[in-house]
Amino acid sequence: MITLHHVPGSRSMRVLWLLEELGLEFTLRNWSLTDGGLRSSEFRALSPAGRVPVLEIDNRAIFESGAIVEYLCETHPAAGLAPAIGAPERAEFLEWVHFAETQANIVQNLNIQHIFLRPESARSLPLMKLDTKRLALTMQALEAQLDGREWLIGSFSAADCMLGFNIDAMFRFVRAEGFPNITAYRERIRSRPAYEVALKKGGGDSIYAQDFYELPDA
Numbered sequence: 001m002i003t004l005h006h007v008p009g010s011r012s013m014r015v016l017w018l019l020e021e022l023g024l025e026f027t028l029r030n031w032s033l034t035d036g037g038l039r040s041s042e043f044r045a046l047s048p049a050g051r052v053p054v055l056e057i058d059n060r061a062i063f064e065s066g067a068i069v070e071y072l073c074e075t076h077p078a079a080g081l082a083p084a085i086g087a088p089e090r091a092e093f094l095e096w097v098h099f100a101e102t103q104a105n106i107v108q109n110l111n112i113q114h115i116f117l118r119p120e121s122a123r124s125l126p127l128m129k130l131d132t133k134r135l136a137l138t139m140q141a142l143e144a145q146l147d148g149r150e151w152l153i154g155s156f157s158a159a160d161c162m163l164g165f166n167i168d169a170m171f172r173f174v175r176a177e178g179f180p181n182i183t184a185y186r187e188r189i190r191s192r193p194a195y196e197v198a199l200k201k202g203g204g205d206s207i208y209a210q211d212f213y214e215l216p217d218a
């Protein structure tokens with residue numbers, strides 16, 4: 001019995017998508033970012049920092065999306081969604097699994113500044129500018145990695161589930177012009193049946209009310 005603790009549209013989408021790619025049966029338990037549930041003792045017993053995702057599997061609960069993704073790949077090697085431990089290609093796979101989280105943290109800062117912080121006077125324009133530049137740098141790195149590749153490490157892997165989650169959000173803060181490889185990659189992701197099923201099961205409303213968030217005037 002596998003249970004994914006999930007918030008629609010959050011990093012738990014990575015795990016939801018991977019579970020679908022692996023064809024595993026699981027139960028979804030939905031939580032909210034705003035009703036205090038993630039701070040409850042019940043949830044903190046599963047995730048000490050009160051964050052999703054958490055995956056209950058094999059008689060334990062695993063937190064941190066990257067750890068869950070690596071664990072699922074290691075315990076389902078026949079699916080071929082990660083190079084084997086010790087294989088030469090493994091390092092590149094791990095780089096992109098963890099790069100995805102570096103990038104997601106920058107996106108999260110921008111979400112806080114542009115969307116969640118109220119009143120608007122509480123925002124920091126220097127931080128917003130800095131994080132927009134840092135996000136653009138990660139996108140340049142991604143654009144270069146995808147040059148001549150359909151997927152991050154060549155063939156589809158769980159690193160794509162980690163990073164694919166970021167794409168919709170990154171284009172809210174940095175315009176897509178100049179990133180043709182990422183734009184085409186997004187289309188390839190959207191055309192994966194498992195991704196489509198994952199979105200249907202766990203998508204929910206987006207936090208974004210606008211297609212694009214300009215930096216406020218200085």
Ligand SMILES: N[C@@H](CCC(=O)N[C@@H](CS)C(=O)NCC(=O)O)C(=O)O
Pocket residue numbers: 007010011012033038050051052053063064065066101
């Ligand atoms: N590095 C963690 C980050 C998890 C994380 O920050 N999740 C967000 C949702 S995307 C969350 O649960 N936020 C709740 C909070 O900060 O209170 C991972 O990849 O699992």
